[in-house]
């Protein structure tokens with residue numbers, strides 16, 4: 001087996017408690033492989049450590065133990081190869097929406113002329129529906145959803161190898177969300193980009209992802225399951241619900257969030273497999289990875 | 303509503319001014335007619351009534367006279383108010399910008415590096431509370447030039463608010479914004495230019511505004527000490543001449559110039575202000 005494009009090896013993160021109390025272990029022993037070109041979503045309850053994982057993948061934060069390997073090299077520090085849409089947008093408030101994108105494009109493509117940078121930036125701003133004057137406004141003069149879209153345009157415009165998205169559509173209405181999801185899929189499928197996306201929306205995850213990672217509640221959270229979404233692409237929002245696997249997957253995710261994320265939570269004893277168990281739905285119902293030795297994840301049948 | 307509030311405030315200000323000037327005028331002793339002076343009083347040059355605080359009408363007349371010809375130069379002790387203010391502004395601005403040229407980069411360094419912050423903090427804490435005028439004798443001795451010493455005193459008093467505010471502003475830049483710079487692999491210079499400087503600019507400008515205010519306060523005292531030229535020297539000189547009308551007039555001018563300086567910096571501060 002060749003090493004995957006992105007691999008998280010024995011990743012743990014602990015935060016030192018203020019005043020020397022017991023350290024908070026957000027997650028422990030996370031082992032994951034993500035293939036090049038894969039679209040992976042991660043779901044888990046608030047506070048379980050999703051953003052923490054994403055920040056480590058970005059190189060903004062360091063794991064307490066373990067390492068992240070991308071393209072055969074250990075991730076140390078941030079890089080333009082990894083574009084990020086932050087949970088809180090992180091736009092620079094003194095720059096206009098356009099400038100928030102152009103400075104990033106300029107940083108990525110240093111040899112480009114001003115006009116090339118401008119046109120490229122505008123292309124992505126138009127893609128997220130921010131043109132015709134809105135691009136000249138400062139973030140404080142934009143709505144929350146518009147700010148989020150600027151942040152998406154900025155990350156997409158630098159065309160990174162790995163896109164890290166932290167609840168990128170959280171502040172958007174259903175219509176805008178739908179159109180930007182379509183754009184994301186279009187951009188992703190037209191390139192060999194890999195996407196790692198945090199979301200709270202199970203339907204969004206099924207629509208977009210090749211694979212959905214399920215995280216148990218923290219502290220001592222871990223990625224317990226990896227649900228394969230084999231629904232063929234292109235997936236249409238309107239039709240996907242008619243696919244035979246759709247509700248199996250959906251119920252599995254909802255059930256995980258409702259009960260199993262809690263049941264599986266807590267510190268792991270030694271000897272338990274550190275890799276998430278693979279869950280796959282097909283004509284014969286649920287198949288879990290044979291090497292998994294825990295309570296098998298089951299579908300509606302239970 | 304806003305316009306009417308401004309209009310009403312203006313009316314009230316004018317009323318208060320009129321009442322104040324009226325009371326002042328009424329309280330000022332009337333000057334006796336020249337013809338009634340005794341020979342003794344004539345010999346004394348009518349010094350007694352002249353030394354009283356002048357009524358506002360005299361001050362206004364003086365202001366009209368001075369401001370209609372602000373730049374005349376009739377020897378070392380008789381220069382127009384414009385020239386005197388010009389000298390003061392020259393000293394204040396040169397000392398001030400020298401201070402900015404040092405304080406802002408050093409403040410940047412301190413703000414970026416906890417090590418430098420800890421290392422330089424004791425020096426700052428000891429030097430900052432020293433009255434700028436306390437440096438004057440040392441400056442005069444070392445520099446051997448009264449003009450440069452005045453500039454040095456301005457330099458030393460302007461430095462602290464700018465240094466401390468710059469360090470504070472730079473250290474307080476939101477981590478999210480620094481992360482934006484990091485994820486876009488901006489170099490040290492670009493990070494400073496694109497992210498840190500704009501983020502800290504409002505705090506830095508506040509420090510600069512405090513500094514210019516202090517510099518303008520200090521220049522009057524410094525010029526009283528070093529003499530020669532400048533608005534501070536002018537006040538002191540007119541006091542020695544017992545020309546209280548000129549003293550009151552120059553006090554007002556000090557206030558007006560100080561206000562204009564502050565307004566200019568307030569305007570610059572608005573330019574770099576941003577809303578989160």
Ligand SMILES: Nc1ncnc2c1ncn2[C@@H]1O[C@H](COP(=O)(O)OP(=O)(O)OP(=O)(O)O)[C@@H](O)[C@H]1O
Pocket residue numbers: 015016024026044045046047048049050051052053087218
């Ligand atoms: N700098 C920090 N210092 C201490 N604890 C932290 C720090 N950052 C995060 N945590 C803790 O780590 C845990 C995980 O936080 P994280 O932001 O990764 O959650 P999340 O899964 O992204 O949640 P959400 O869905 O609400 O965004 C939380 O319990 C949080 O309190």
Ligand SMILES: [Mg+2]
Pocket residue numbers: 050051052087166
């Ligand atoms: Mg989060």
